Amino acid sequence: MQTNAQPVVMIVDDEEMVITSISAYLRLETEYQIDGFTDPQEAARRLETNPVDVVVTDFLMPKMNGVQLLARSKQLQPEAARILLTGHADKQNAILAINEVGVYQYLEKPWDNAQLLLVIQSAIERTQLFRQLREKISELDAAHGNLKDIQTRLLRAFL
Amino acid sequence: MASAPANESVVAEVHRMASVGRMLAAVVHELNTPIASLLSNSQTALRSIELLKDLVAGGRDPARAMAVLDNLASLAAVDELACERVAAVVRSLRPFSRAGGVRCQTRIHDLLDDALKLVEWTYRRRIAVQRDFGEIPEIECLPEALRQVFLNLLVNAGQAIEGEGVVTVRTRAEGDCIHIAISDTGKGIRPEDRPRIFSRGFTTKPAGEGTGLGLALARDIVTGAHGGSIDFESQPGAGATFHVRLPIAYNRHAD
Numbered sequence: 084m085q086t087n088a089q090p091v092v093m094i095v096d097d098e099e100m101v102i103t104s105i106s107a108y109l110r111l112e113t114e115y116q117i118d119g120f121t122d123p124q125e126a127a128r129r130l131e132t133n134p135v136d137v138v139v140t141d142f143l144m145p146k147m148n149g150v151q152l153l154a155r156s157k158q159l160q161p162e163a164a165r166i167l168l169t170g171h172a173d174k175q176n177a178i179l180a181i182n183e184v185g186v187y188q189y190l191e192k193p194w195d196n197a198q199l200l201l202v203i204q205s206a207i208e209r210t211q212l213f214r215q216l217r218e219k220i221s222e223l224d225a226a227h228g229n230l231k232d233i234q235t236r237l238l239r240a241f242l
Numbered sequence: 243m244a245s246a247p248a249n250e251s252v253v254a255e256v257h258r259m260a261s262v263g264r265m266l267a268a269v270v271h272e273l274n275t276p277i278a279s280l281l282s283n284s285q286t287a288l289r290s291i292e293l294l295k296d297l298v299a300g301g302r303d304p305a306r307a308m309a310v311l312d313n314l315a316s317l318a319a320v321d322e323l324a325c326e327r328v329a330a331v332v333r334s335l336r337p338f339s340r341a342g343g344v345r346c347q348t349r350i351h352d353l354l355d356d357a358l359k360l361v362e363w364t365y366r367r368r369i370a371v372q373r374d375f376g377e378i379p380e381i382e383c384l385p386e387a388l389r390q391v392f393l394n395l396l397v398n399a400g401q402a403i404e405g406e407g408v409v410t411v412r413t414r415a416e417g418d419c420i421h422i423a424i425s426d427t428g429k430g431i432r433p434e435d436r437p438r439i440f441s442r443g444f445t446t447k448p449a450g451e452g453t454g455l456g457l458a459l460a461r462d463i464v465t466g467a468h469g470g471s472i473d474f475e476s477q478p479g480a481g482a483t484f485h486v487r488l489p490i491a492y493n494r495h496a497d
């Protein structure tokens with residue numbers, strides 16, 4: 084998936100008020116596109132079609148927990164950074180599961196807006212670096228393929 | 243198994259504290275979201291004010307200033323919702339903060355509602371509650387004690403359900419009694435446990451989740467202090483129903 088010109092931040096929490104609070108802060112401080120979901124399954128479906136830079140998710144949610152969502156995100160968009168934002172009570176279970184999916188950051192509620200923003204900013208940078216790197220590699224691959232092509236034609240023409 | 247009345251009240255108090263303690267985890271969880279939201283919103287409000295001051299002082303970009311104001315306005319509604327959530331937690335804990343108490347005319351439905359409100363967070367999304375309240379008269383009783391009985395039964399019902407299920411609370415006037423039935427669609431009671439569940443200290447729950455006192459105390463309160471009865475029926479694997487019967491006119495001088 085290509086790099087987003089305007090970074091996309093996905094926020095998933097079954098509590099609407101968490102999404103509203105984080106979105107309001109990010110809208111104030113950034114130009115990010117913010118996609119909020121109270122239903123993790125719906126969020127997972129969105130990941131199938133739309134590239135995102137960061138996924139910020141709660142852990143304990145009905146139907147699908149945050150780590151399951153992040154596992155799906157890793158599968159669909161490995162470069163997108165994964166951030167778990169969870170209540171203290173779920174910490175133990177969350178940490179157990181984190182090792183399975185590889186999480187960029189683990190944050191606890193209540194969060195500090197400025198800290199959350201820093202984490203999201205550096206996560207976006209990282210994601211975009213990954214994507215640029217991959218674009219460069221495929222450009223190199225293409226260039227390499229071209230050279231190979233020329234070499235084959237040269238060989239065919241002269242030998 | 244009879245013990246001195248002083249011990250009775252100590253046991254009851256210890257159980258009350260233990261069950262409140264376990265409830266505390268749910269309380270903390272329930273308060274965490276609105277408080278996190280409120281904290282974030284107040285930080286956002288302060289940042290918005292800084293920004294607006296700059297914008298106003300600079301006398302430029304009124305469109306941006308309006309956007310900041312609209313953003314702020316969207317938070318006011320959330321703040322109110324969050325405060326209501328916190329207030330609801332406080333309101334639902336308040337009835338349980340008192341122990342002891344005196345006999346008075348009481349609406350049993352109010353006590354059931356108090357207990358249901360307290361377990362609602364732990365039940366939320368997992369368990370559906372059905373209230374099937376009939377026409378019942380007020381009775382003279384110890385409301386604090388009966389509220390605790392209903393809480394014990396409802397917590398047991400919730401703990402018996404793994405995953406999703408239904409808890410039904412049914413009340414009816416039945417001759418000279420009020421009949422309260424609390425049913426769950428949980429795992430039920432094994433035949434070999436049936437004779438023991440009212441025994442003090444009998445529990446099938448892991449340490450930290452059960453002390454095995456809930457039903458023993460419930461029986462003491464219902465039979466001893468109110469001249470009523472408590473019994474149950476259960477299909478292993480298909481749930482349990484606990485029946486509490488309270489006489490409408492109980493002669494308290496009999497105890």
Ligand SMILES: Nc1ncnc2c1ncn2[C@@H]1O[C@H](COP(=O)(O)OP(=O)(O)OP(=O)(O)O)[C@@H](O)[C@H]1O
Nearest residue numbers: 398399402430439445446452453454455456457482
């Ligand atoms: N609704 C129910 N469904 C299935 N089993 C139940 C139900 N209610 C009680 N029991 C069984 O009876 C036992 C005793 O219940 P009781 O309420 O006295 O103690 P507890 O729930 O184990 O601990 P405590 O109430 O002190 O926290 C339980 O451990 C459980 O095995």
Ligand SMILES: [Mg+2]
Nearest residue numbers: 394398456457
């Ligand atoms: Mg119990």
